[in-house]
Every structure is written in structure tokens, then in C-alpha cells.
Amino acid sequence: xxxxxxxxxxxxxxxxxxxxxxxxxxxxxxxxxxxxxxxxxxxxxxxxxxxxxxxxxxxxxxxxxxxxxxxxxxxxxxxxxxxxxxxxxxxxxxxxxxxxxxxxxxxxxxxxxxxxxxxxxxxxxxxxxxxxxxxxxxxxxxxxxxxxxxxxxxxxxxxxxxxxxxxxxxxxxxxxxxxxxxxxxxxxxxxxxxxxxxxxxxxxxxxxxxxxxxxxxxxxxxxxxxxxxxxxxxxxxxxxxxxxxxxxxxxxxxxxxxxxxxxxxxxxxxxxxxxxxxxxxxxxxxxxxxxxxxxxxxxxxxxxxxxxxxxxxxxxxxxxxxxxxxxxxxxxxxxxxxxxxxxxxxxxxx
Amino acid sequence: xxxxxxxxxxxxxxxxxxxxxxxxxxxxxxxxxxxxxxxxxxxxxxxxxxxxxxxxxxxxxxxxxxxxxxxxxxxxxxxxxxxxxxxxxxxxxxxxxxxxxxxxxxxxxxxxxxxxxxxxxxxxxxxxxxxxxxxxxxxxxxxxxxxxxxxxxxxxxxxxxxxxx
Amino acid sequence: xxxxxxxxxxxxxxxxxxxxxxxxxxxxxxxxxxxxxxxxxxxxxxxxxxxxxxxxxxxxxxxxxxxxxxxxxxxxxxxxxxxxxxxxxxxxxxxxxxxxxxxxxxxxxxxxxxxxxxxxxxxxxxxxxxxxxxxxxxxxxxxxxxxxxxxxxxxxxxxxxxxxxxxxxxxxxxxxxxxxxxxxxxxxxxxxxxxxxxxxxxxxxxxxxxxxxxxxxxxxxxxxxxxxxxxxxxxxxxxxxxxxxxxxxxxxxxxxxxxxxxxxxxxxxxxxxxxxxxxxxxxxxxxxxxxxxxxxxxxxxxxxxxxxxxxxxxxxxxxxxxxxxxxxxxxxxxxxxxxxxxxxxxxxxxxxxxxxxxxxxxxxxxxxxxxxxx
Numbered sequence: 001x002x003x004x005x006x007x008x009x010x011x012x013x014x015x016x017x018x019x020x021x022x023x024x025x026x027x028x029x030x031x032x033x034x035x036x037x038x039x040x041x042x043x044x045x046x047x048x049x050x051x052x053x054x055x056x057x058x059x060x061x062x063x064x065x066x067x068x069x070x071x072x073x074x075x076x077x078x079x080x081x082x083x084x085x086x087x088x089x090x091x092x093x094x095x096x097x098x099x100x101x102x103x104x105x106x107x108x109x110x111x112x113x114x115x116x117x118x119x120x121x122x123x124x125x126x127x128x129x130x131x132x133x134x135x136x137x138x139x140x141x142x143x144x145x146x147x148x149x150x151x152x153x154x155x156x157x158x159x160x161x162x163x164x165x166x167x168x169x170x171x172x173x174x175x176x177x178x179x180x181x182x183x184x185x186x187x188x189x190x191x192x193x194x195x196x197x198x199x200x201x202x203x204x205x206x207x208x209x210x211x212x213x214x215x216x217x218x219x220x221x222x223x224x225x226x227x228x229x230x231x232x233x234x235x236x237x238x239x240x241x242x243x244x245x246x247x248x249x250x251x252x253x254x255x256x257x258x259x260x261x262x263x264x265x266x267x268x269x270x271x272x273x274x275x276x277x278x279x280x281x282x283x284x285x286x287x288x289x290x291x292x293x294x295x296x297x298x299x300x301x302x303x304x305x306x307x308x309x310x311x312x313x314x315x316x317x318x319x320x321x322x323x324x325x326x327x328x329x330x331x332x333x334x335x336x337x338x339x340x341x342x343x344x345x346x347x348x349x350x
Numbered sequence: 351x352x353x354x355x356x357x358x359x360x361x362x363x364x365x366x367x368x369x370x371x372x373x374x375x376x377x378x379x380x381x382x383x384x385x386x387x388x389x390x391x392x393x394x395x396x397x398x399x400x401x402x403x404x405x406x407x408x409x410x411x412x413x414x415x416x417x418x419x420x421x422x423x424x425x426x427x428x429x430x431x432x433x434x435x436x437x438x439x440x441x442x443x444x445x446x447x448x449x450x451x452x453x454x455x456x457x458x459x460x461x462x463x464x465x466x467x468x469x470x471x472x473x474x475x476x477x478x479x480x481x482x483x484x485x486x487x488x489x490x491x492x493x494x495x496x497x498x499x500x501x502x503x504x505x506x507x508x509x510x511x512x513x514x515x
Numbered sequence: 516x517x518x519x520x521x522x523x524x525x526x527x528x529x530x531x532x533x534x535x536x537x538x539x540x541x542x543x544x545x546x547x548x549x550x551x552x553x554x555x556x557x558x559x560x561x562x563x564x565x566x567x568x569x570x571x572x573x574x575x576x577x578x579x580x581x582x583x584x585x586x587x588x589x590x591x592x593x594x595x596x597x598x599x600x601x602x603x604x605x606x607x608x609x610x611x612x613x614x615x616x617x618x619x620x621x622x623x624x625x626x627x628x629x630x631x632x633x634x635x636x637x638x639x640x641x642x643x644x645x646x647x648x649x650x651x652x653x654x655x656x657x658x659x660x661x662x663x664x665x666x667x668x669x670x671x672x673x674x675x676x677x678x679x680x681x682x683x684x685x686x687x688x689x690x691x692x693x694x695x696x697x698x699x700x701x702x703x704x705x706x707x708x709x710x711x712x713x714x715x716x717x718x719x720x721x722x723x724x725x726x727x728x729x730x731x732x733x734x735x736x737x738x739x740x741x742x743x744x745x746x747x748x749x750x751x752x753x754x755x756x757x758x759x760x761x762x763x764x765x766x767x768x769x770x771x772x773x774x775x776x777x778x779x780x781x782x783x784x785x786x787x788x789x790x791x792x793x794x795x796x797x798x799x800x801x802x803x804x805x806x807x808x809x810x811x812x813x814x815x816x817x818x819x820x821x822x823x824x825x826x827x828x829x830x831x832x833x834x835x836x837x838x839x840x841x842x843x844x845x846x847x848x849x850x851x852x853x854x855x856x857x858x859x860x861x862x863x864x865x866x867x868x869x870x871x872x873x874x875x876x877x878x879x880x881x882x883x884x885x886x887x888x889x
Contacts, residue, residue: 053376054643054644055380056375056376056377056380057372057373057375057376057644058375058643058644058646058647058648059375059378059379059380059381059382059647059648059651060380060381060382060647061380061382061384064384155526155528159870230641231641231713233641234871305369305372305373306365306369308372308643308644309365309368309369309371309372309642309644309707310365310368310641310642310711310713311637311640311641311642311708311711311713311714311717312640312641312642312713312717312871313713313716313717314716314717314869314871314872315550315869315871316550316869317716317717325358357712360712361712361713364710364711364712364713365711365712365713367706367707367710367711368706368707368708368711371703371706371707372644372707375644375648381651381654392661393661393662393665393683395661395662395663395664395665395680395683396661396665396666397664397665397666416576416577417577418569418573418577418578418580418581459580459669460666460669461579461580461669461671462665462666462671462679463576463577463580463671467813475665
């Protein structure tokens with residue numbers, strides 16, 4: 001957040017009189033608030049986009065009336081409706097866990113936004129263990145899901161929670177190994193370093209390198225399962241368990257789960273863009289953050305496209321895909337990345 | 351072993367084929383009709399709301415007998431001999447005056463069996479479908495125009511309006 | 516140590532009458548051990564509307580709207596079965612035009628019914644797009660029906676001695692146009708859904724009905740043909756002139772996995788739609804001139820007797836057992852519903868399946884509660 005601190009030093013009078021700790025703390029706070037804003041606003045847009053995309057793929061129109069032009073305010077109306085709903089907590093439910101669960105799921109996604117490199121200087125916190133931090137923090141969501149399933153005091157929700165936990169934990173391993181194939185040639189866990197290692201033209205991006213090309217697909221499928229999107233949406237299988245682990249949630253608590261899911265979608269797409277598609281790099285006629293968001297939106301669009309095309313996998317088939325297909329492939333890819341790095345002695349991008 | 355790789359390749363291929371189809375549909379024209387700003391013309395045979403042109407009704411009661419759910423209620427009385435002769439549109443003389451002709455649309459099953467036996471074709475099913483009402487009593491359509499000559503005792507099947515308790 | 520002492524308690528899961536997936540109001544009581552289902556007990560009766568009791572109070576013609584409402588998705592076939600039964604009782608022959616019209620409407624309705632069944636099956640498996648594509652095509656069929664007789668779902672079309680309406684002008688061309696643009700849609704559906712690996716994984720090797728089971732539980736219709744048995748009443752006991760038409764009977768081939776799986780039954784339905792297209796085209800070509808209503812008295816009075824007549828609906832063999840006592844009102848109308856008999860096989864094929872498989876099995880046997888409960 002050095003960049004924001006410099007901006008504040010120049011623009012805001014009296015900023016350099018503040019004690020040093022505040023000079024660091026306030027930009028950080030502002031950055032986090034910006035991230036929170038993004039996390040809260042992106043689902044608003046993404047839900048509308050999903051409804052429109054799904055509608056046009058199904059030869060219908062989607063939201064058309066709310067707000068005038070193609071129903072752009074539909075999600076805002078839905079959000080207001082959810083805010084005004086009665087807060088129902090089932091009898092015999094574990095009240096504390098019930099109330100905590102959406103927050104834990106939300107925090108697990110939101111906290112990972114702070115290491116996303118939106119542009120050369122615009123990153124809330126350039127941790128030198130950025131990748132490790134992301135993997136660790138996004139696992140927090142699983143705890144929230146199990147809490148939701150258990151605390152609802154509902155067999156269906158419990159079923160959903162257990163399935164979700166098994167699914168997310170199993171798919172984290174191939175995802176991590178795919179990320180490792182990117183870390184090996186770069187030699188650093190910092191997100192900005194990984195983006196900078198892809199500089200020098202479009203063909204330096206990791207998606208166009210042999211080993212990391214395959215690793216991207218493993219990563220993409222793994223993250224599809226992490227965010228519970230079809231074909232891996234067993235936890236929220238609408239036609240089987242009504243709504244899985246968030247069956248008993250209503251009103252704003254349900255909205256939190258929803259927000260968390262869409263924010264997660266953006267998060268994993270953003271990570272994919274950073275690791276494989278060159279991050280914020282692009283021709284200079286558009287600023288860095290715009291390229292970043294455009295590329296992430298393209299990946300989000302493909303996620304939506306897959307959702308409306310494919311049926312759902314059954315739980316044991318899901319596990320089969322993770323443990324017997326993705327995991328061996330990712331092991332082989334890590335091995336290949338290591339061998340490649342050894343052979344070229346780290347001179348991949350020169 | 352070969353099965354394993356074949357499965358993977360087949361999965362990827364069929365997923366791509368499916369994506370191509372939905373991708374193509376993304377750009378085809380949608381077939382949604384944006385009701386109520388755009389409304390469809392229903393074909394003339396549509397069986398929506400019942401209508402009875404009471405001036406042509408001769409009170410024969412064929413429709414009452416034909417209805418499988420008994421939703422038509424009719425009472426008639428003989429017209430006085432001195433009254434001037436009246437005729438239906440196709441020339442049939444009308445001998446009875448219809449003092450009550452009620453159709454309960456909430457019971458009607460829209461089968462159209464009542465319109466076929468009508469000798470003067472005064473009972474028709476129209477293509478009008480926007481007739482939602484706020485109370486159930488409003489669904490009892492009263493068509494009769496003639497006043498009864500003597501105080502009329504309600505027929506055995508006239509329903510009493512149900513008051514909200 | 517005994518295994519029983521460590522076995523977990525079985526959980527009783529209630530897939531209640533209101534459920535986004537079961538086709539109608541069906542309550543399933545599942546005894547599950549984790550994900551595996553040990554026992555399935557279906558509970559029916561939530562949609563019982565006393566059809567057979569109504570038929571004892573209403574004259575013969577008035578029963579026809581009630582017949583439509585049993586299997587509300589394929590109501591042309593329902594009223595056809597009843598009309599044929601009463602005509603047999605009256606020993607009444609109908610002319611060629613009526614027979615051709617009846618076949619035309621029955622096959623169009625077969626297409627509509629299979630489209631709905633395929634669409635909702637895809638939705639149960641998780642693929643939402645084919646549902647809407649199928650319904651878009653179904654809307655076109657329902658538009659044709661609305662143009663013909665005024666109603667979209669419950670037609671009251673097949674009467675004793677004829678049909679209620681003749682074709683409006685332009686109907687034949689419109690139908691041909693619809694069929695022309697419908698054939699590529701089936702191919703597209705195949706590519707999107709039938710051969711999709713995920714769909715195959717979900718449905719092949721699931722819910723296998725063996726030949727022996729099918730015979731012992733009196734399974735009929737596409738469910739029977741999915742197990743490889745070539746039995747179709749339109750070929751075995753033809754009615755309405757089906758023997759003069761040229762069409763094939765698709766049977767399940769066990770292309771993926773064992774014969775008689777959910778995929779086979781689904782596939783039989785898709786291929787049946789293609790055969791229906793052939794039937795409709797032949798019917799349109801040979802439509803003779805004639806009157807659409809034979810002279811029957813307004814109040815039908817069959818002589819004393821009883822008859823059992825059966826027809827092939829999109830769901831199987833629908834049978835009407837009518838007893839007449841010589842009066843204006845039937846003495847008894849008993850209906851043999853194909854969905855009722857095929858639901859009885861559910862407990863035996865669902866043993867050892869997972870909860871997700873139960874959904875797949877129910878979708879593949881294509882039940883309509885209106886017909887089961889009457």
C-alpha cells in the first residue's frame with residue numbers, strides 16, 4: 001500500500017504530521033474498505049450478468065424491467081428484499097454457530113482479496129508469501145460451511161455441509177499443486193513477482209508455456225469445485241437437497257452466503273489471471289486494473305457458461321475426478337515443471 | 351488403463367461440444383413474449399371466458415345438463431300469453447323467460463361441452479383470458495335480464511355467498 | 516467384536532410431497548445409511564381427485580374432460596383410450612378421417628409429453644438449459660393444439676364417435692413446418708445431453724430394470740422398451756389404423772453400461788420422438804375427406820356389458836375397464852394406470868443406490884402423479 005500512502009501524503013494536507021503507525025494504518029484501512037466495496041458490489045453485477053447469460057443461452061430474456069434498461073437494478077431490488085425479510089433461526093439450532101457461519105464463509109473469501117495485484121502499485125498488501133496466504137485463508141470457508149450445515153439442525157443441511165466439506169478439501173490439493181507449477185519457474189511466492197515474471201509480451205504469459213498451460217486447466221477445474229459451481233455444485237444441488245447447507249438461512253444471512261459465493265468466483269478467477277494470464281499486463285492503451293478486471297471477468301463468464309451447459313456430478317464421481325484424475329495429473333505436472341526449471345536453469349522468460 | 355484415458359478424453363470432448371451448443375444459443379434470438387406490454391392474439395376457437403347472449407337464450411337447459419361439473423344455474427318461467435312474441439337471432443321463438451342464468455366460472459372446467467348443445471348458439475367461449483377477480487363471489491357471472499313475474503324462490507342449487515368469518 | 520454394534524444408525528430421510536424434483540406430489544421415505552439408500556417406501560394419494568367416483572355420476576360424454584385430467588401431460592391419449600372403449604361397447608365404427616386425426620393428435624401429444632419428460636429429467640440431473648429448449652419446442656406443439664381446439668393442455672378432443680373439431684385451414688402446413696424445424700432440435704439435444712459424458716456417468720448403470728423384473732412388475736411403455744423388450748401396443752394390438760403406418764419401435768440397446776438403465780429409458784424416449792415425427796408426416800399425407808363426427812345420439816346408451824380396452828400412451832399401457840348397465844351413466848370406469856404399476860418397481864431397483872441416484876431413477880421412469888392417484 002506504499003502507493004496509496006504516497007498519494008495521501010501528497011494530496012491530503014497534514015497527513016505527514018500523523019504518527020508513523022497511523023500513516024501506515026490509514027492507507028491499509030482504506031485499501032481494505034476498497035476491497036470490501038469490490039466484494040460487495042461485484043456480486044451485484046455478477047448475479048445480474050449470470051441471469052442474463054443464462055437467459056440468453058436458454059433463448060429467453062432474463063431481467064428486463066427493474067431499473068429500465070435490461071433490468072440492471074434487479075439485484076439491488078433482490079438485495080433490498082433480502083434485507084427486509086424476517087430473520088428466522090430454526091428452533092433447536094445452535095444459535096451462535098448459526099449466526100457465525102455466514103460471517104466465517106464471507107471472511108474466508110474476502111480476506112484473500114488483499115493480496116490481489118490490481119496493477120503495478122495497486123495492491124493492498126504485497127506479502128512475500130502471497131500465494132501461501134491465499135491458499136490458507138480460502139480454506140477458512142470450509143469451516144464456515146460445516147458450521148452452517150451443523151447448526152441448522154436439519155438433515156438436508158447436514159448432508160449438504162458434509163458433502164461440501166469433502167468436496168472443497170479434496171479439490172484444494174490439485175489446485176495447490178497446479179499453483180506450484182507456476183511458483184517453481186518464478187522462484188517466489190509473492191503475487192507481484194509472479195506477474196512481473198510474465199512481463200515482456202503476451203507470449204511470456206504462463207498460459208502459453210507448455211507445462212503451465214495444462215496446469216491452468218487443472219487449476220480451473222479445481223477452483224470450479226472450490227466455489228461449488230456446476231458441475232460440482234452438489235452442496236447446493238437445488239433439485240436434490242433443496243438448497244444444501246444454506247437451506248435454513250433466510251434474509252441477510254442467506255445473502256451473505258450468496259455474496260461469498262460470487263466474491264469467491266471473482267477471487268479464483270483473479271488468482272487464475274494473476275498466475276497464468278499475466279495479471280494486470282496488457283497493451284498500454286488501457287490502464288492495468290482495467291485489464292485485470294477484464295481478464296477476470298472473462299474467466300467468470302466461462303464459469304457461468306459451464307454452469308448452464310453441464311449436468312451435475314454425483315458425490316462419488318466428484319471424488320473420483322479429484323483423487324484419481326486431477327491429482328495424478330497435477331503430480332506429473334509438478335514433476336515436469338521441476339525438470340523444466342532444472343533444464344533451463346530458471347531462464348524461462350529471457 | 352486405456353478406459354481411463356478414453357474416459358478423460360471423452361469427457362473433455364463432450365463438454366466442449368455442449369459448450370459450443372450453448373454458446374451458439376447465446377446469440378440466437380430469444381423467444382420470450384414480454385407480457386403485458388406485448389400480448390398474443392389468441393385463436394378464435396380459444397376456450398377462455400364463457401359468454402351468453404341472453405337475448406337469444408330460449409331457456410332449454412341443454413347446457414345445464416351437458417355441464418359435467420354443474421356450474422350453470424338457470425331458472426325459467428313461462429312467459430305470459432299476452433306478451434308480444436319475441437324471437438332469437440335465428441328466428442326461434444322464445445317461449446320461456448330466463449330469470450336466472452348464472453355461470454360459476456370458478457367451477458367451470460373449460461371443457462366447452464355446454465356450447466355444442468345450444469340450439470341458438472348463444473353460449474360461446476370467448477378468447478378473453480384476463481378476467482381475474484379479487485373475491486370468489488365475483489366469479490359468479492349473472493347473465494339474466496328478465497325480471498321474475500312472481501317472487502322467485504331460490505332454486506335448490508343456487509349457492510349462498512360465503513361470508514368471511 | 517460384532518459389526519452390528521458398530522454400524523451407524525440409519526437415517527430416515529423424507530423426500531416430502533413438496534419437492535422440486537419428484538414429478539408431482541410424491542412422498543418418498545428413504546432409509547439411508549450415509550449416502551446409500553437401504554429402503555424406499557413411496558407414499559401416494561396426495562393428488563387423488565376421485566376420478567372413478569365422478570365417472571359414476573356423469574354421463575358418458577361428460578367423463579371425457581375428467582379423463583383428460585388424469586395424465587394431464589398426454590391428455591389426447593387418455594381421452595382416446597376412453598373413446599375407443601366406449602365405441603367398442605357401442606360397436607361403432609368411425610371413418611378414416613377420424614382415425615387419422617386421432618393418430619395425428621396422439622402422436623403430436625406424444626412428442627410434447629416426451630419433451631417435457633426429457634426436459635425435467637435433465638433439470639433433475641442438474642443441466643438446466645435443455646429444460647428450456649424442450650419447453651420452447653413444446654410451446655409450439657401446444658400452440659398448434661390451441662389453434663385446433665382452443666385449449667393448450669386439457670383438450671376434450673376425442674369424443675365417442677369422432678373428434679370435436681376439424682382442422683382449421685393452414686394447420687397441415689403449420690404442422691409440417693414445425694416438424695421440419697424440430698428434427699434438428701432432437702439432434703442438438705443429443706449432442707448437448709444424451710452423449711454428454713457427465714450425463715452418461717449419472718444415468719448409465721443406474722436403476723437397472725432386468726427383463727424378469729419388468730415382467731413381474733408389469734412395466735410397460737418406454738420403461739419396458741428400455742430393458743430391450745420389443746413390445747408396443749401400437750404394433751401388437753393396433754387400434755385406430757396403426758397397422759397401416761410405417762414406423763419402428765426403438766428399444767434400449769445397452770450402449771453405455773448394462774441394458775435397462777436410466778440412460779436406455781431416456782434414450783428410448785428421444786428416439787420415440789423421431790418415430791412420432793414419421794407417423795405424423797404419414798398421417799398428414801394420407802388425410803382423407805370426411806365428417807369428423809359420426810352420428811351418435813346426444814345421450815349415449817350402450818347396451819349392458821363390460822369391456823377392457825388398452826392403448827399405448829407416452830407412459831405405457833393405459834387400460835379402461837368400463838361396465839355399462841344399459842343406462843345413461845356408466846356403472847363403473849376403472850383405469851389401469853401405467854405409472855402406478857411402474858412406481859411399484861421403485862423399491863426393488865432403488866436398493867443400494869445413492870440419494871442422487873434415486874432422483875435419476877424417478878426421473879427416468881417418468882411418473883405423473885395425476886395418473887397414479889387419479
